[in-house]
Structure formats: C-alpha cells, structure tokens
Amino acid sequence: MNTPTRHRHHSFGTRTASAIVPTMRHSASTWLTVSLITVLGLAGSVSAATAPNLGATGTYGIVSDTYTNSNTSPQTIINGDVCYTTAPVTPPLSITGATVTPCPPATGVDQGAALANLNGQACVSLGAGAVTLNSVVIGANPPGTIPPGCYSSGGAMNITLSTIVTLNGPGVYIFRPGDALNTGDNSNVVLANGACASDVFWAPVAATTLGANASLSPTPTFAGNILDAAGITVGHFNHLSGRLLAFGGTVTTDANTITVPTCAGVNSITVVKNTIGADGSFDFSSSTLTPATFTITTTGNTGSQIFRPLNVPAIYDVTETVPAGWNLTSATCSDGSPVNAIDLGADEAVTCTFTNTEIGAGTASITIIKNTIGGDGSFAFTGNLGAFNINTVTGTGMQAFTGLPAGSYNVAETIPLGWVLTNASCDNGNTPNNITLATGASVTCTFSNRLGPPAAVPGLGRAGMLILLLAMLLLTAVYRQYRVSAQRRG
Numbered sequence: 001m002n003t004p005t006r007h008r009h010h011s012f013g014t015r016t017a018s019a020i021v022p023t024m025r026h027s028a029s030t031w032l033t034v035s036l037i038t039v040l041g042l043a044g045s046v047s048a049a050t051a052p053n054l055g056a057t058g059t060y061g062i063v064s065d066t067y068t069n070s071n072t073s074p075q076t077i078i079n080g081d082v083c084y085t086t087a088p089v090t091p092p093l094s095i096t097g098a099t100v101t102p103c104p105p106a107t108g109v110d111q112g113a114a115l116a117n118l119n120g121q122a123c124v125s126l127g128a129g130a131v132t133l134n135s136v137v138i139g140a141n142p143p144g145t146i147p148p149g150c151y152s153s154g155g156a157m158n159i160t161l162s163t164i165v166t167l168n169g170p171g172v173y174i175f176r177p178g179d180a181l182n183t184g185d186n187s188n189v190v191l192a193n194g195a196c197a198s199d200v201f202w203a204p205v206a207a208t209t210l211g212a213n214a215s216l217s218p219t220p221t222f223a224g225n226i227l228d229a230a231g232i233t234v235g236h237f238n239h240l241s242g243r244l245l246a247f248g249g250t251v252t253t254d255a256n257t258i259t260v261p262t263c264a265g266v267n268s269i270t271v272v273k274n275t276i277g278a279d280g281s282f283d284f285s286s287s288t289l290t291p292a293t294f295t296i297t298t299t300g301n302t303g304s305q306i307f308r309p310l311n312v313p314a315i316y317d318v319t320e321t322v323p324a325g326w327n328l329t330s331a332t333c334s335d336g337s338p339v340n341a342i343d344l345g346a347d348e349a350v351t352c353t354f355t356n357t358e359i360g361a362g363t364a365s366i367t368i369i370k371n372t373i374g375g376d377g378s379f380a381f382t383g384n385l386g387a388f389n390i391n392t393v394t395g396t397g398m399q400a401f402t403g404l405p406a407g408s409y410n411v412a413e414t415i416p417l418g419w420v421l422t423n424a425s426c427d428n429g430n431t432p433n434n435i436t437l438a439t440g441a442s443v444t445c446t447f448s449n450r451l452g453p454p455a456a457v458p459g460l461g462r463a464g465m466l467i468l469l470l471a472m473l474l475l476t477a478v479y480r481q482y483r484v485s486a487q488r489r490g
Contacts, residue, residue: 049121049148049149049150049171049172049173049174050117050121050172050291050294051172051174051199051201051306052113052114052115052117052118052201053110053113053114053117053303053304053305053306054110054111054114054225054243054245055106055109055110055113055114055299056104056106056107056109056110057107057110057111057114057243057245057247058260059080059081059097059098059260060080060081060082060083060097060107060243060245060260061078061079061080061081061082061095061097061243061244061258061259061260062078062080062082062083062084062243062244062246062251062253062258063083063103063107063111063243063244063245063246063247063251064083064084064085064103064232064244064246064247064249064250064251065084065085065086065102065103065246065247065248065249065250066084066085066086066249066250066251067082067084067086067087067088067250067251067253068088068089068250068251068252068253069088069089069090069091069092069252069253069254070090070236070252070253070254070255071089071090072236072254072255073255074093074216074255075090075092075093075255076092076093076253076254076255076256076257076258077092077093077094077256077257077258078092078094078095078096078097078258079096079097079257079258079259079260080095080096080097080243080258080259080260081095081097081098081099081100081260082095082097082098082099082100083099083100083101083102083103083104083107084101084102084103084251085101085102085103087101092253097260103247107245107247108247108248109299111227111229111245111247112247113299114227114245115203115227118174118176118201118203118227119176119203121150121174122150123149123150123151123152123174123176124149124150124151124152125151125152125153125154126151126152126153126157127153127154127155128153128154128155129153129154129155130153130155130156130157130158130179131153131155131156131157131158132158132159132160133146133157133158133159133165133175134159134160134163134164134165134187135160141168144163144164144165144166145165145166145168146165146166146167146168146173147168147169147171148167148169148170148171148172148173148195148199149171149172149173149174150172150174150176151173151174151175151176152175152176152177152178153176153177153178153179154178155177155178155179156177156178156179156180156181156182156204156206157175157177157180157181157182157204158182158183158184159182159183159184159187159189159211160184160187161184161185161186161187161211162184162185162186162187163184163187163188164187164188164189164190165187165188165189165190166190166191166192167189167190167191167192167195167200167223168192168193168195169192169193169194169195170193170194170195170196170199170309171195171199171309172199172200172201173195173199173200173201173224174201174203175200175201175202175203175224176203176204177202177203177204177205177206178205179204179205179206180204180205180206180207180208180209181202181204181206181207181208181209181226181228182208182209182211183209183210183211183222184211185211185212185213185214185235186211186212186213186214187211187221188221188222189221189222189223189224190220190223191223194309195223196261196263197220197223197224197225197241197242197261198225198242198261198262198263199263200223200224200225200242201224201225201227202224202225202226202227202228203227203228204226204228204230205230206230207228207230207231207232207233208226208228208230208231208232208233209233209235210222210232210233210234210235210238210240211235211238212235212236212237212238212254213235213236213237213238213239214237215237216237216239216255216257217237217239218239219239220239220240220241220259221238221239221240222238222239222240222241222242223240223241223242223261224241224242225242225243225245226242226243226244226245226246227245227246228245228246228249229246229247229248229249230246230249231246231249231250231251231252232244232246232249232250232251232252233251233252234251234252234253234254234256234258235254236254236255236256237254237255237256238254238256239256239257240256240257240258240259241259241261242258242259242260242261243260243261244258263308263309267308267309267310267311267312267344267346267347267348267349268306268307268308268309268310268349268350269289269306269307269308269310269316269318269342269344269349269350269351269352270304270305270306270307270349270350270351270352271284271296271304271305271306271307271318271352271354272302272303272304272351272352272353272354273296273298273302273303273304273353273354273356274298274301274302274353274354274355274356275298275301275302275326275355275356275357275358276301276329276355276356276357276358276361276362276405277326277357277358277360277361277362277405277406277439278358278361278405278406278407278439279297279298279299279300279301280297280298280323280326280356280358281295281296281297281298281323282295282296282297282298282303282320282321282322282323282326282354282356283295283320283321283323284296284305284318284319284320284321285318285319285321286316286317286318286319287317288314288315288316288317289307289310289316289317289318290307310344312344312345312346312347312348313343313344313345313346314344315341315342315343315344316342316344317339317340317341317342318339318340318342318352319339319340320354320356322356325358325359325439326356326357326358326359327356327357327359328354328355328356329355329356329357330353330354330355331352331353331354331355332352332353333350333351333352333353334350334351334352334353335348335350337350337352339352339354358405358406358439359439360439360440361405361406361439362403362404362405363403363439363440364403364404364405364406364437364438364439364440364441364442364443365400365401365402365403365404365441365442365443366385366400366401366404366409366411366435366437366442366443366444366445367398367399367400367401367442367443367444367445368381368390368398368399368400368401368411368432368444368445368446368447369396369397369398369444369445369446369447370390370392370396370397370398370446370447370448370449371392371395371396371446371447371448371449372392372395372396372419372448372449372450372451373395373422373448373449373450373451374450374451374452375451376391376392376393376394376395377391377392377416377419377449377451378390378391378392378416379391379392379397379413379414379415379416379419379447379449380413380414380416381399381411381412381413381414382411382412382414383409383410383411383412383432383433384409384410385401385409385411404437405439406437406438406439406441407437408434408435408436408437409435409437410432410433410434410435411432411433411435411445412432412433413447415449418451418452419449419450419451420449420450420451420452420453421447421448421449422448422449422450423446423447423448424445424446424447424448425445425446426443426444426445426446427443427444427445427446428441428443430443430445432445432447
C-alpha cells in the first residue's frame with residue numbers, strides 16, 4: 001500500500017446541542033428492568049454538548065498502532081484514510097483514502113486533545129455503575145431514544161443484542177462510559193430527525209467491542225466516532241458510519257464497512273485563530289452562539305472551532321478578548337460580513353479568521369560563534385536554522401540569525417577532518433541541539449575546535465604517552481627492517 005503525500009485540510013470542530021431535561025418515568029416495567037440505574041439522578045438541565053476539533057484525525061477511518069483485519073470474505077472496506085505502525089496480515093479489500101505508516105504524531109496529539117475536550121464537558125450521569133443504553137428513558141422519549149447531549153456512566157455502557165438505540169435530532173451526542181463500550185450482536189445505533197454520525201462521540205475508559213451482525217447491512221449499524229486507545233474490536237459484518245481512533249492501541253476489523261461521515265447541509269460558522277509568534281489560548285464570546293464563551297488553543301500557530309447546525313437565516317457575532325502580550329492584527333469573515341454581524345444564509349458555511357501577532361514576535365536572535373585553536377578553517381553547520389558555513393580568521397568567526405520568532409531551534413556542526421570539537425554550549429544554559437528561544441531573546445552558542453590529534457588518553461600521563469610514542473617508533477623501525485630483509489632475500 002502506497003503512502004501518498006497529504007495535502008488535504010479539513011476542519012472538524014464544535015457543534016452545539018440544545019440543553020435537555022431528562023426525567024424518570026415511574027412505570028413498573030422501568031423499575032423492574034436492569035436499567036433501573038440508568039434513570040436515576042437525571043433531573044435538571046445539562047449544558048449544551050460541544051464537539052471537539054478532530055484536527056489531523058478528521059480524515060481517518062482508522063488510527064491505530066496495530067491494525068488487525070480478519071481473512072473473511074467479502075473483506076473490509078474503508079472509505080477514508082488509514083494509519084498504523086503494525087500492518088494487518090490480510091489488508092482490507094479497499095481503502096479509498098491514504099494509507100500512512102506509521103501514524104503521524106499529529107494524529108496522537110489531536111486525538112488526545114479531542115478526548116480531553118470530551119472528558120472536560122458537563123454530562124448528565126446515567127448511573128453510578130454499568131448502564132444499558134437501549135433501556136435508558138429520557139423525558140417523554142421511549143426507551144433507547146436519546147436526544148442530543150452529553151451522557152456519562154460510572155461503569156460500562158452496553159447495548160443489548162438485537163435491540164436499537166436511536167439518536168434523535170440534530171446536535172452533538174457524547175457518551176462517556178466509565179468502563180468499556182459493548183454492543184450486542186445484531187444491535188443497531190441509528191440516526192433520526194437530522195442526527196449526524198460526525199456529531200456523535202464515544203469516549204470509553206476501557207476497550208470497545210462492537211457486536212457482529214448476521215449479514216452485511218447496506219446501511220450503517222453503528223454511528224459515531226470512537227476515541228479509545230484501550231483498543232477497538234468491530235464484529236463480523238458490522239457497518240460503521242464513523243471513525244475508529246485508537247492511537248497507541250489496536251483496531252481489529254472483520255469484513256466491515258467503515259465510512260468517515262459528513263453532515264448534510266452546512267449552516268455553519270467556523271472561527272479560525274491564527275498566530276504570528278508563539279502559540280497560545282484565546283478567549284471568545286458571542287451573544288448569539290452556543291456556548292456563549294469558548295477558548296481556542298493554537299497548535300502550530302493555528303486552531304479552530306466550528307458551530308453547526310445553526311438556525312438560518314440569522315445574524316451572528318463573535319468577539320475576541322485579546323490577551324496581554326498580543327495584538328489583534330486582523331478579523332475577517334469569508335463572506336465579507338463583519339465579525340460582529342455575520343450574515344448566515346441557508347446551506348452557507350462562513351469562516352471568520354482572527355489573526356494575532358505576539359508583541360515582540362520576530363525580534364529574537366541566535367548567534368553562532370566558532371573559536372579555533374591551532375589554525376583557521378571552514379566549518380559546516382546544519383539544523384532548523386538552515387545549512388551554513390563559518391570561516392574563521394585569526395581563530396574566530398560568527399553567524400547571526402535575527403528576526404526569529406519564539407520557538408525551539410537546533411544547530412549541529414559537521415566536524416572537519418583534522419579537527420577536534422572541544423566545547424559546544426549556549427549562554428542561556430541550553431545545548432546547541434535544543435535551544436529554547438523566548439520572544440525578544442538573544443542567545444549565543446559557541447563551538448570551540450582544536451587542530452591536531454586527539455588529546456592524550458586519560459590515565460596515561462606524560463610518562464605513559466612517552467612510552468607509547470617509543471613503542472610506536474620501535475614498531476616502525478622493526479617494520480622497516482623487515483621490509484629491507486625481505487627485499488634482500490628477493
């Protein structure tokens with residue numbers, strides 16, 4: 001399988017779900033079912049659930065350290081990208097996206113950030129122990145019909161074999177089992193009334209096991225994105241609309257169809273934060289979006305948050321609270337609207353970009369000094385400052401790099417023949433291979449070289465070195481005498 005160069009950019013960010021008010025239905029059948037615990041403690045409202053930015057993982061159907069795929073006909077089909085370190089003995093029948101080996105580090109970082117986002121949200125508890133989702137009763141809904149929101153449990157979340165869980169209505173769904181996620185054979189998680197698989201997130205503490213189906217279904221039998229480094233096993237013929245994200249863990253498939261989902265209809269606003277200088281966390285507020293306050297943390301000088309689905313037509317607003325040490329240098333929207341009056345129409349996607357410049361960004365510097373003993377020379381260096389040479393004159397030379405943003409830098413010398421590197425250090429306490437440069441800082445790193453043979457062997461002392469030299473001279477004389485004798489005999 002080839003690993004093509006990646007040039008696609010997708011954004012998967014925050015959507016909103018209306019608050020829910022779950023209540024307990026006091027029927028005899030509810031009290032007698034094993035799922036009694038799932039309807040306790042549900043009184044009260046829940047904060048709107050929001051979906052994390054999946055970042056680099058957004059285009060992947062499978063992210064794993066080890067990928068195992070059974071040798072079962074008609075074989076697994078993956079509509080999306082796939083990455084792993086250990087490949088399956090039997091590859092899937094087809095992968096429509098890229099196959100990347102190993103998984104890019106960014107997928108692990110972004111999976112971890114998304115999981116932290118999910119675990120940090122306020123959820124309604126379905127019970128202190130294990131719960132059975134197909135028996136959960138919320139409000140006036142029938143058992144197993146769940147509206148958008150965030151739901152947690154102290155133990156595993158299970159779905160009984162041959163039953164159906166319905167996710168009902170547009171919005172974000174988050175399920176956080178305190179243990180494993182298990183679905184029984186021939187069970188189904190289905191979407192209704194505008195629910196979208198891309199807006200469904202499963203974040204169990206322990207491993208995920210999705211049950212097998214008796215036959216391959218033409219429509220999905222499970223919906224949502226599973227973020228589970230403990231491992232994900234998908235049963236025979238299970239048809240998934242979602243993502244299996246197990247960076248550092250194992251994903252096992254068995255004649256499955258896995259499709260990276262998209263949501264029909266747009267009606268969205270994406271807030272993008274770009275930074276010039278360092279990364280940072282930036283607070284925003286809105287009188288028209290939910291949540292009304294949110295924070296975007298940049299990685300690699302960018303970050304984003306998506307709001308979807310939104311009511312249209314309508315006017316929306318976004319305001320940034322500019323943190324100390326930064327200047328807001330631009331704030332524009334892709335449709336030309338001002339950020340405080342974003343005019344969103346039907347099936348429209350608007351991106352509003354806020355760019356901040358760190359005060360003092362681009363004013364730092366690194367100076368490389370080369371000192372020599374015993375002569376002058378030309379010395380080559382490499383690193384993320386680029387390749388360069390320093391030529392010494394009367395034992396010294398230098399190369400300065402100015403206008404640098406804050407960040408991490410590294411410099412290494414290629415030691416020429418005949419020279420010995422005696423010192424390499426920086427005046428801020430760093431080593432040249434790991435320079436931490438703060439905004440506006442100036443760091444000087446010095447490399448010292450000596451011309452000539454290596455220094456004396458430790459422990460020999462002067463007498464030892466003299467003996468070694470005499471021995472070398474003696475061996476040389478013996479060898480020359482041997483050559484003379486050999487020539488005479490010849």
